[in-house]
Amino acid sequence: MKSTWKAALAMATAATLLTACAGETGSGPNEKVTLTYANWSEDQTPAMEQIAAEFQKANPNITVKVQTLPWTEYWSTLQVGAAGGTAPDAFWMLADHFREYAKGGQLLDLSDTGLDMSVYPKAVTDAYTYEGKTFALPKDFDTNGIWYNKALFDAAKVPYPDDTWTWQDAQDAAEKLTDKAKGVWGIAAPIDPQGGYYNTILQAGGQIIKAGGTASDFASPASVAGLKFWTDLQAAGSSPTLKQLSDTEAVSMFENQKVAMYFSGAYWAFRFHNSPALKGKVDVAPLPQGVKRATVTSGIGNAGYAGTKHPEELKKFLAFLGGTKAAEIQAATGTVLPAYQGTQQPWLDSMPEFKLQVFIDAIEYGVPLPIAGNTAEWQGLAAEHLAPAWDGKKPVQEAAQEYQAAVDKVLAKQ
Known part of the structure; x- marks a missing residue:
């Protein structure tokens, strides 16, 4: 008390x-x-x-x-x-x-x-x-794009991301860029809705929140596929663990050149631009495609x-x-x-x-950030319910069903 x-x-x-x-x-x-x-x-x-x-x-x-x-x-x-x-x-x-x-x-x-x-x-x-x-x-x-470290790509002899990249291209590159001996990971895969799994759910054809705003769609096959994109990266060891990302934010790991790719928004441009350590080393590309192109805006x-x-x-x-x-x-x-x-x-x-035009071009396939009921409340439950899937302790489908039930309970109160 x-x-x-x-x-x-x-x-x-x-x-x-x-x-x-x-x-x-x-x-x-x-x-x-x-x-x-x-x-x-x-x-x-x-x-x-x-x-x-x-x-x-x-x-x-x-x-x-x-x-x-x-x-x-x-x-x-x-x-x-x-x-x-x-x-x-x-x-x-x-x-x-x-x-x-x-x-x-x-x-x-x-x-x-x-x-x-x-x-x-x-x-x-x-x-x-x-x-x-x-x-x-x-x-x-x-909107969102792939922030990437050109120096780390060059060192690993991996081609830079471009607008032809698919999910598989991103996952393959992340694996090649990971060098545990040097303490470098190919990508940061936190439980991040706006920069991460919302985008891949949409790219897989999922909805996040169903029409009418009274129920969520996290447990649908498409949404589970969108979540699995990130859990697969964790399982492959291509990303720092959730514990490591809890100790040091994903954006800080990118700035410290510990991760080669960071999927996130236009709002980091100013910070990266002003970082002496990143001078000449950073650029941005469109998000990879799933079944279709999509980004939340x-x-x-x-x-x-x-x-x-x-x-x-x-x-x-x-x-x-x-x-x-x-x-x-x-x-x-x-x-x-x-x-x-x-x-x-x-x-x-x-x-x-x-290449900041990437963020403006993405408006064409941008989808409004999902808002329904007390969004802050149900969005805040994500880590609790999805962390076991990210950590490999629970199947993605099971974690998604539990998160969907928790979200729907909040939506029922509106």
Whole structure:
């Protein structure tokens, strides 16, 4: 009980810190207002501060304080703050967490901002719409590709991945690239939905969540095949074990040049670009094909707290975040692939060493990130139910059936 109380106190304190600088409510058009804007990425903080500064130039009566929390604390802090009235004014939102906040009435309705929502990818705008209302404006979007280390490929004399690769090509390459004596694996195979098994389930013809959103599809033959792509890599020893990936994140292993391939999103480009150790060694290719091409697509949304003391100023700031200037800053700095239509080219130009067009081309076969019921809850059960299959302790079909039953139980509560 004591540790639980301490954890709750720590989260509440962090939530309070996020809004400690918020301005007091005043009256009149020249009122000095301070808004807080929370995110979870130190890599993106400089660009967010630049965007805030541009907004303040046009709105000198409004100060925006950018606050960055570690990913491991972000959602628990936001949850406590939203429930207790201490949430930041503006904050990043993800599609898999969105509905719990929208249903709880904790998000500011942005339907009247006057923005043309057709300038964003439909998959992202749909993810932040609830009961016909818009509660977050798309900040960026992402698809997935194969990040690969050219130096490790060259050392193993393995051809680089390209758009002809199949699952078998990826698995064969991973085996050849693995050199246990040097502590190098061909690929990272964590239990990763967005960068990993969602994509292979879709490529195998599975659905993840069935039409209507009341049941999942993890135990279907196609979905099991999509899961088996990853468990086969683990069984072959081509990936670090789950324990090793728990001790060191997959992306860190890739950065440390311990894995040659990492299937993931466009959002890592900026980090890899800024890594001196990876200079000239990294590139990206399309995901391999299964029965068909597919990748999940989603993006961060900029949301506002319904309990803000400054709703009009906040809407003005969120509209700016959803506009061309903010998108151009994100693109030109290479920070992330902006969602606003027509602003992606500067992002491509900012990191010419990568074949970043791969991520934009993937929109053609992109599938919206599956959202149904309390997505964060059922998605959070994946490791518990799928780990035995990843570790080779349980058949994939059995683990998939158990996970499907757990997911369907959560979906039944909506």
